[in-house]
Amino acid sequence: MTELLVAKGLAKAFGPTNALVDASMSVRAGELVAVMGPSGSGKSTLLHCLAGILKPDAGSVTYRDAELSAMPDSERSALRRNDFGFVFQFGQLVPELTFLENVALPLRLGGMRRAEAERSAKVWMDLLEVGDIASKRPGEASGGQGQRVAVARALATEPKVLFADEPTGALDSLNGERVLRLLFDAARQTGAAVVLVTHEPRVAAYADREVVVRDGRTQDVELVA
Amino acid sequence: MSIGHALLGLLENGPRHGYDLKRAYDERFGHDRPLHYGQVYSTLSRLLRNGLVQVDGTEAGGGPERKRYAITEAGVTDIDGWLGTPEKPEPYLQNTLYAKVVLALMSGRSAQGVLDSQRAEHLRMMRALTRRKADGDLTDQLVCDHALFHLEADLRWLELTAARLDELRVVST
Numbered sequence: 001m002t003e004l005l006v007a008k009g010l011a012k013a014f015g016p017t018n019a020l021v022d023a024s025m026s027v028r029a030g031e032l033v034a035v036m037g038p039s040g041s042g043k044s045t046l047l048h049c050l051a052g053i054l055k056p057d058a059g060s061v062t063y064r065d066a067e068l069s070a071m072p073d074s075e076r077s078a079l080r081r082n083d084f085g086f087v088f089q090f091g092q093l094v095p096e097l098t099f100l101e102n103v104a105l106p107l108r109l110g111g112m113r114r115a116e117a118e119r120s121a122k123v124w125m126d127l128l129e130v131g132d133i134a135s136k137r138p139g140e141a142s143g144g145q146g147q148r149v150a151v152a153r154a155l156a157t158e159p160k161v162l163f164a165d166e167p168t169g170a171l172d173s174l175n176g177e178r179v180l181r182l183l184f185d186a187a188r189q190t191g192a193a194v195v196l197v198t199h200e201p202r203v204a205a206y207a208d209r210e211v212v213v214r215d216g217r218t219q220d221v222e223l224v225a
Numbered sequence: 226m227s228i229g230h231a232l233l234g235l236l237e238n239g240p241r242h243g244y245d246l247k248r249a250y251d252e253r254f255g256h257d258r259p260l261h262y263g264q265v266y267s268t269l270s271r272l273l274r275n276g277l278v279q280v281d282g283t284e285a286g287g288g289p290e291r292k293r294y295a296i297t298e299a300g301v302t303d304i305d306g307w308l309g310t311p312e313k314p315e316p317y318l319q320n321t322l323y324a325k326v327v328l329a330l331m332s333g334r335s336a337q338g339v340l341d342s343q344r345a346e347h348l349r350m351m352r353a354l355t356r357r358k359a360d361g362d363l364t365d366q367l368v369c370d371h372a373l374f375h376l377e378a379d380l381r382w383l384e385l386t387a388a389r390l391d392e393l394r395v396v397s398t
C-alpha cells in the first residue's frame with residue numbers, strides 16, 4: 001500500500017505546554033488507523049497537525065510527497081477542502097443552517113451548484129440514517145443526531161483521508177457502534193483512509209492498526225491486521 | 226457454563242433427541258467449544274437419574290442415540306431456580322498481569338514493555354472479535370461484545386497501571 005500521509009518528528013507547544021514532543025506516524029491509502037492515548041496526551045493536536053489545521057513547531061507532514069508547511073495557504077486550504085474530511089471533537093455544525101445545508105456546505109464551497117449539492121447531501125444523510133431531519137437545525141435535534149450529520153458532512157466530499165476526533169463521543173454504545181459501522185463502511189466503499197482518535201479500545205478495535213500517543217510522543221505499534 | 230441447565234432449557238421447547246440437542250446447543254452457545262457426543266449423553270443420563278428429564282420415546286434398535294428426551298416438572302422447577310439465581314461475579318483478584326509488572330520492576334526489566342506488548346496482544350484479539358462481529362448474526366454480536374467489554378476492562382487497567390508505574394516502582398523496589 002502507498003503511504004498517503006507521513007508525519008515525522010512533530011513538535012508543538014502551546015505556551016509552556018508541550019502538546020507534542022516527538023510524534024511520527026503514517027497513513028496508507030484506504031486504511032483505518034486509530035490514534036489512542038490518555039486525555040491530554042496530544043491526540044487532537046497530532047490530528048490537527050496531520051490535517052494541516054495546525055502548523056507544527058518542528059517536524060514535517062507530507063501528503064503525497066508534498067510538504068504541507070511548504071505550501072502556500074491557499075493551496076493548503078484547497079487540499080483540506082478537496083482531499084480531507086473532518087469530524088471534530090467539539091462544535092462543528094453551523095447553528096444557523098439546516099442539517100441539509102450543513103452537509104451541502106463543503107460541496108458548495110468546492111463550487112457545486114446548490115440543487116446538486118443538496119441532492120448529494122441528502123444521499124449521505126440517508127446513508128447515516130438522518131435523512132428525515134434534513135430540514136431541522138442543530139439546536140433542534142439530539143447530540144447523537146448532530147454527530148451523524150457531522151459524519152455525513154465529512155463524507156459528502158468523498159475525501160481521500162477522513163479525520164475523526166472521538167466521533168462517537170456523544171453517543172451511547174449501540175448508537176455509537178452503528179455510526180462507526182456506517183462511517184467505516186462508507187470509507188471502505190469510497191476508498192478513504194480514516195484517522196480516528198479515540199480513547200475507547202472497543203472503537204479502536206474497528207481499525208486496522210493503532211498508534212499510541214503518550215506525553216506527546218507516539219508509539220507506532222505495528223500490528224498484523 | 227452449566228451444560229445440564231442449558232440442555233434443560235433447550236428441552237423446554239419440546240422433546241428432542243441427543244444429537245438434535247447437541248446441534249441446538251452448538252448453534253447457540255458452542256461457537257468456540259462445541260459439545261462432544263459423550264458429554265451430551267453423560268449429561269442426559271445424569272439429568273435422567275435426577276428425574277429432571279424423562280425418556281419420551283425410543284426408536285427401534287436401542288443405544289442412547291435412539292432415545293428422545295423430555296423435560297419433567299422437576300426439570301422446569303430446576304431451570305426456574307437456575308435462571309433466578311444470579312451468577313457469582315468473577316473476583317479477578319488473581320492477576321498474572323499484575324505479578325508480571327511487579328516482577329519486571331523488581332528485576333529492573335521494562336515494565337512498560339510488559340504493559341505495551343500485552344496491550345498490543347489484547348487489541349489484536351479485540352480486532353479479531355470485532356471482525357467476527359461484523360460478519361456475524363445477533364448471537365455472534367452478543368457473544369463477541371461480552372468478550373470485548375471484558376478485554377476493554379483489562380486494557381483500561383493496563384493504561385492506568387502504565388500511568389502509575391513510577392509510583393509502583395517506589396513501593397516495589
Ligand SMILES: Nc1ncnc2c1ncn2[C@@H]1O[C@H](COP(=O)(O)OP(=O)(O)OP(=O)(O)O)[C@@H](O)[C@H]1O
Pocket residue numbers: 014017018019037038039040041042043044045046089199
Ligand atoms: N489551543 C490550545 N491552547 C493551549 N493549550 C492547548 C491547546 N490545545 C491543546 N492544548 C494542550 O495541549 C495538550 C494536548 O492537548 P490535546 O487536545 O492534543 O489532547 P488530547 O490527547 O486530544 O486529549 P483529550 O483526550 O482530552 O481530547 C493538553 O495539555 C492541552 O491542554
Ligand SMILES: [Mg+2]
Pocket residue numbers: 043044045089165
Ligand atoms: Mg482531544
